[in-house]
Amino acid sequence: EVQLLESGGGLVQPGGSLKLSCVGSGFTFNRYAMSWVRLAPGKGLEWVSTINDNARGTYYADSVKGRFTISRDNSRNTVWLQVSSLTIEDTALYSCVKSGTPGALYYFDYWGQGALVTVSS
Amino acid sequence: DIQMTQSPSTLSASVGDRVTITCRASQSIGNSLAWYQRKPGKVPKLLMFKASTLESGVPSRFSGGGSGTEFTLTISSLQPDDFATYYCQQYSASWTFGQGTRVEIK
Numbered sequence: 001e002v003q004l005l006e007s008g009g010g011l012v013q014p015g016g017s018l019k020l021s022c023v024g025s026g027f028t029f030n031r032y033a034m035s036w037v038r039l040a041p042g043k044g045l046e047w048v049s050t051i052n053d054n055a056r057g058t059y060y061a062d063s064v065k066g067r068f069t070i071s072r073d074n075s076r077n078t079v080w081l082q083v084s085s086l087t088i089e090d091t092a093l094y095s096c097v098k099s100g101t102p103g104a105l106y107y108f109d110y111w112g113q114g115a116l117v118t119v120s121s
Numbered sequence: 122d123i124q125m126t127q128s129p130s131t132l133s134a135s136v137g138d139r140v141t142i143t144c145r146a147s148q149s150i151g152n153s154l155a156w157y158q159r160k161p162g163k164v165p166k167l168l169m170f171k172a173s174t175l176e177s178g179v180p181s182r183f184s185g186g187g188s189g190t191e192f193t194l195t196i197s198s199l200q201p202d203d204f205a206t207y208y209c210q211q212y213s214a215s216w217t218f219g220q221g222t223r224v225e226i227k
């Protein structure tokens with residue numbers, strides 16, 4: 001059974017930083033791209049960032065480019081999202097998401113429960 | 122950037138109704154489109170990919186169509202479990218979600 005378990009969320013002041021973690025199990029982690037998607041209160045799903053299977057390719061939404069950094073360690077089945085220079089608009093549930101096709105950057109097939117990031121003074 | 126626009130934003134329907142949600146891309150995405158279902162408090166569920174390929178385990182009352190810039194998700198006979206919010210997503214160039222369509226009980 002595929003499982004994605006996020007951690008690292010919390011309350012942070014504007015301008016602050018956090019590092020979100022996601023541990024994957026139940027699949028061959030090093031064969032799949034991994035992504036982060038967020039859901040802000042009262043809003044829809046927003047793709048945030050993706051890293052390919054071998055960590056050589058990283059991709060970011062314009063809204064987070066230069067502020068967020070995605071990384072992974074396949075030996076630990078873990079993907080991270082370093083979020084910095086946070087604004088109130090970054091308040092959201094951040095979910096770790098698995099790519100649906102090995103070795104490809106396509107749709108997403110499994111989602112974690114998410115880590116809540118609240119930006120407030 | 123490719124923008125995705127869903128219509129309607131909200132759809133009121135009854136059990137047994139046939140419902141169709143439309144998703145339009147701001148430029149051609151071929152068939153690089155997925156559909157997801159999200160219920161409050163639950164993780165999104167993949168319904169369809171490659172515009173019309175049903176994900177394993179998804180009921181056959183769900184169907185998808187279209188290519189290029191216009192796509193549809195159809196539920197042939199709405200069931201109580203189907204009241205949820207549905208999102209389209211393009212993965213042709215980066216990734217973009219539509220704003221969502223909430224299917225509510227009429």
